[in-house]
Amino acid sequence: MPDGQLQTRRFVLRIIGPDDVSDEWLRWFSDSDLMRQRNAHAVKLKRADVQRYIIAAQRQRRLVIGIYERHSSRHVGLYELQINPEHKNLTIDVIVDPWRFDPHSVLMETDAVLLAHMAKAYGVQKAVAKVVETYSSALRHFGHAPWIKEGVLRFERTSVDGSRRLDVVQFGMLL
Amino acid sequence: MASLPPPSFVIETERFLLRPMVRSDASAALETWIEDAIAAEMLNTRPRKWSMEEQIEYFAKYETKQTNCLLGLFPRGQKEPIGLFIVKLQPEESIMLVTHLLGDTQWRGRGASREASIGIFEYFFNKLDYKKAKANVQPSNRSMMWLLFNGGWRLEARLNKHLCLKSSGVRADILVFGIMSDEWRASKDSAKTVSKRRAIPRADSDGSRARNLDGNADGGHPPGISRSS
Numbered sequence A: 001m002p003d004g005q006l007q008t009r010r011f012v013l014r015i016i017g018p019d020d021v022s023d024e025w026l027r028w029f030s031d032s033d034l035m036r037q038r039n040a041h042a043v044k045l046k047r048a049d050v051q052r053y054i055i056a057a058q059r060q061r062r063l064v065i066g067i068y069e070r071h072s073s074r075h076v077g078l079y080e081l082q083i084n085p086e087h088k089n090l091t092i093d094v095i096v097d098p099w100r101f102d103p104h105s106v107l108m109e110t111d112a113v114l115l116a117h118m119a120k121a122y123g124v125q126k127a128v129a130k131v132v133e134t135y136s137s138a139l140r141h142f143g144h145a146p147w148i149k150e151g152v153l154r155f156e157r158t159s160v161d162g163s164r165r166l167d168v169v170q171f172g173m174l175l
Numbered sequence B: 001m002a003s004l005p006p007p008s009f010v011i012e013t014e015r016f017l018l019r020p021m022v023r024s025d026a027s028a029a030l031e032t033w034i035e036d037a038i039a040a041e042m043l044n045t046r047p048r049k050w051s052m053e054e055q056i057e058y059f060a061k062y063e064t065k066q067t068n069c070l071l072g073l074f075p076r077g078q079k080e081p082i083g084l085f086i087v088k089l090q091p092e093e094s095i096m097l098v099t100h101l102l103g104d105t106q107w108r109g110r111g112a113s114r115e116a117s118i119g120i121f122e123y124f125f126n127k128l129d130y131k132k133a134k135a136n137v138q139p140s141n142r143s144m145m146w147l148l149f150n151g152g153w154r155l156e157a158r159l160n161k162h163l164c165l166k167s168s169g170v171r172a173d174i175l176v177f178g179i180m181s182d183e184w185r186a187s188k189d190s191a192k193t194v195s196k197r198r199a200i201p202r203a204d205s206d207g208s209r210a211r212n213l214d215g216n217a218d219g220g221h222p223p224g225i226s227r228s229s
Helices: A023-030 A032-037 A047-059 A103-122 A136-142 B037-042 B052-063 B112-127 B142-150 B181-187
Strands: A011-015 A062-069 A075-084 A089-096 A126-132 A148-158 A165-174 B016-020 B068-075 B083-090 B095-101 B132-137 B154-164 B171-180
Touching: A011 A103, A023 A032, A023 A047, A023 A075, A047 A062, A062 A103, A075 A103, A089 A103, A089 A136, A103 A136, A126 A136, A126 A148, A126 B154, A136 A165, A148 B132, A148 B171, A165 B154, B016 B112, B037 B095, B052 B068, B068 B112, B083 B112, B095 B112, B112 B132, B112 B181, B132 B142, B132 B181, B142 B171, B171 B181
Parallel strands: A089 A126, B095 B132
Antiparallel strands: A011 A062, A062 A075, A075 A089, A126 A165, A148 A165, A148 B154, B016 B068, B068 B083, B083 B095, B132 B171, B154 B171
16 A cells, blocks of 8 residues: 555545554444344454454455544544455455444445555456345445445355354455 | 365265365376366366376365365276366355366266266265355356256356456356255255266267257266356
8 A cells, every 4th residue: 555555535544453453443343233234243352352363364365454534543444355366356344333434435435445456456356245134234335336236145144143044145346 | 054074085876986086096087177178267277288297286285175175076986087076165154165077078968967966965965064055157158057957056146257267367257056955955856857877978979979868968068067266
């Protein structure tokens, strides 16, 4: 990233290192409503837990990129990116603080800058998002152009309570 | 959550044995398998003679990763395999992605893929408790689509320009098919249109490709199912 960060009108994007774990991040993962949408258990993480997660992500060549508000430096959300070098595809997962921001509005602004950077810096040619059916805010975002809905993978995940299987909607965007 | 298979196991069907390939399975008989442009494309590699050294290297890659199974399809009493299945497992989600190549062209159109896949699905669905199988198919591979639709599979997604083909560098669409274990059990005995011949295969006297009983050319594409994406 140029100067280690990317900027949009309202936000700054930068790779998160182990020393960048925010209180907001810890709060999101303990938020039962948000985690239920993401089909995950709410957990009270300690800073050291997230630091270990970031180190593991770096080892597995996953990029964790933070979204920060420019004027306040407040942590707004995260992208987690995984590149498939064989097919030059980039798989995206996102989380945006839904209580203080409109996720779709944030991501509409940040997607374009981030994906243009990933195409230029890493040569990726397609972005892919796989969204579990319960994650309504992500479905709303990826359901808009320039993202294209490519299909519904039936019963792809086990629900977090183990009671049923959930569909995953797959979206794509050529870069 | 589904289970992982042990490092060594054998799946038996009426005519075949399926087991993990090991380095010592490298054979001159396999050298022609990816000379076919379409077969090579299915495995996302360039068409060429598949040298013994390359086979050994390829088989070795699968020996250490328990979630990726490379299964050879061996006719009973035969040392060389006639095809491969690659089964990539996600035990935490109870999902498997199946790739198949019937490398020995003489066996195409003889029901080998169907018989072997029944053995595979019985093992992974019924013994290891996987809940869903997926297969990625190129839109041009009509023979495989026909087999899948006949077997109760459903088309779940068309991924636009999702693959970067090594042979040409162009990006290609891929179709994602899926079947749940209970759907497979229900449809297992209903695919009546796929022939299953008992005779040992031989090249047709006129050199034409084998055809199944419906007259559909089954050799136009090797029924290689899926590919990693």
